[in-house]
Amino acid sequence: MRWTDPSNLRLAAAGTFVDKMLTTPENDRGGVVSWDNSIDFTYGLVAEDEDNFDTLKKNIHSVNSVGDTNLNTGLNAAIGMLNAEGSAANKVIILVTDGGGVYTPSGKYGSPADDAAKKGIVIYPIGLAVSPGSYAESSLMEIAEVTGGLYFPSPSASNLDAIFASVYAGVTNTVPYTIDLMEVTESYIVAEDDFSIIPDSVTENDDGTTTMFWTNVGRYVGNKNDILDASETFVVTFTAGSDKLGILLPVSNLTSAKIRYNVQNAGERTAEVGQAYINVTQGENSEPTKTLIEISPEIPTETENPIPAPVPEFPIMLFPLSMIVSIFAVVFILRR
Numbered sequence: 001m002r003w004t005d006p007s008n009l010r011l012a013a014a015g016t017f018v019d020k021m022l023t024t025p026e027n028d029r030g031g032v033v034s035w036d037n038s039i040d041f042t043y044g045l046v047a048e049d050e051d052n053f054d055t056l057k058k059n060i061h062s063v064n065s066v067g068d069t070n071l072n073t074g075l076n077a078a079i080g081m082l083n084a085e086g087s088a089a090n091k092v093i094i095l096v097t098d099g100g101g102v103y104t105p106s107g108k109y110g111s112p113a114d115d116a117a118k119k120g121i122v123i124y125p126i127g128l129a130v131s132p133g134s135y136a137e138s139s140l141m142e143i144a145e146v147t148g149g150l151y152f153p154s155p156s157a158s159n160l161d162a163i164f165a166s167v168y169a170g171v172t173n174t175v176p177y178t179i180d181l182m183e184v185t186e187s188y189i190v191a192e193d194d195f196s197i198i199p200d201s202v203t204e205n206d207d208g209t210t211t212m213f214w215t216n217v218g219r220y221v222g223n224k225n226d227i228l229d230a231s232e233t234f235v236v237t238f239t240a241g242s243d244k245l246g247i248l249l250p251v252s253n254l255t256s257a258k259i260r261y262n263v264q265n266a267g268e269r270t271a272e273v274g275q276a277y278i279n280v281t282q283g284e285n286s287e288p289t290k291t292l293i294e295i296s297p298e299i300p301t302e303t304e305n306p307i308p309a310p311v312p313e314f315p316i317m318l319f320p321l322s323m324i325v326s327i328f329a330v331v332f333i334l335r336r
Contacts, residue, residue: 004098004129008061009157013164014094015057020168022053030056031081034063035074037102042077045085069101071139075112075123082121091121092171094164095143098128103139106146113146123147124167128154176261176269177227181214181234183273184256188244196237209253212238240278248277 014032021028030053031044043059046052075095082091093116104111116123125140130153137153144151150170152163185192187208197220199212214236218225222232242249257273 004157007157010096010126010128010160011061011063013160014060014096016161017094017164017168018053018057018060021048022050029085031078032056032060032063033074033077033081034059035070035077037068037070038073039077040064042081045081069097069099071095071097071101071103071143072110072112073102075116075143079112079116079119079121083119090171091119092149092167093121093123094167095123095125095140096128096160097125097136097140098130099136101136103143105139106142111146113143116143116147121147122149122171124149124152124170126152126154126160126163126167128157128160130154177218178215179217179226179228179234179259179261181217181236181273182256182258182260183212183214184253185210185212185240185251186249186253188242188249189240189251189278190243191241192238194239196235209256211256242278242280245280247279247281249280251276251278 018030021030028048029045030048031042031046033042034040040063041059044056046056074097075093078093078095082093085091106113113123123143125143127137127140130136130140132153137151141151143149150167152166154160154163184205189210192202192210192212195212197214200215201211201213203211203213205211216226217234217236218228218232221228221234228234240251252273252275254272254275259271259273260268261271262268
């Protein structure tokens, strides 16, 4: 890129992107891959911290401007870096190149775009001085389309700062808002009551299940707006009983129970409500036993021929929604 970006404006634009990441409350991650026909160096992912990000920016500015173009090499290194980061809700690659070079198209074995898409990684390719209609441009457009990103043509390096700003606006406007929780309990779960946060509606369904609905749960936590950010978690407790004996009986009807939320520029999305389980046993004197309902990854144990029992003391149910907060990790893959 000695000719297409002699002033290293792409590096300055990436550094500004990193500075903007520091202004958000989320604990974001950042990394860089320097590449050409092979990997020059990688750095990251590092957690959002002023010292960490200063070092990240120094690494970005150490990328040089010589070498050939192997898109597979750069993309695979960035995908590997992001794949090792399991906590990020949004994984993003910003790919800056002035050529097509070596690239395995989607649908072919070893396609980096297909691999990224399977791993939920979104790629924003930026084509610096890439000719319209060229093989290079078609490759970059395909990468964006397959992974759910956008392709940005940049006729000259002077456009890069504005393009990076547009990418930043796109990847950070993913905070979930107007989040609704619809909990549906199984037919043997009875007497739901004593809610810590009163649901907007409770409906007894014809099949014996019960639907409880909380709208816009962000209004109950933190700054009480319609957004859940990384520092906020919505928790609701309520009492319930069971007219069925069993160990680790599923509480939620996961076919119907849903978390529904919106993401700017992406529309409505859904997430699953974590399963909760209840233990219902009967003591020597047929006294009900206190039980607890909580999120649990364990597989419930089957109980054969359960005996009807009185409704036990009411358990507590917790539903954390932190699974959908917006934390993103970004890797810049900057061609030498």
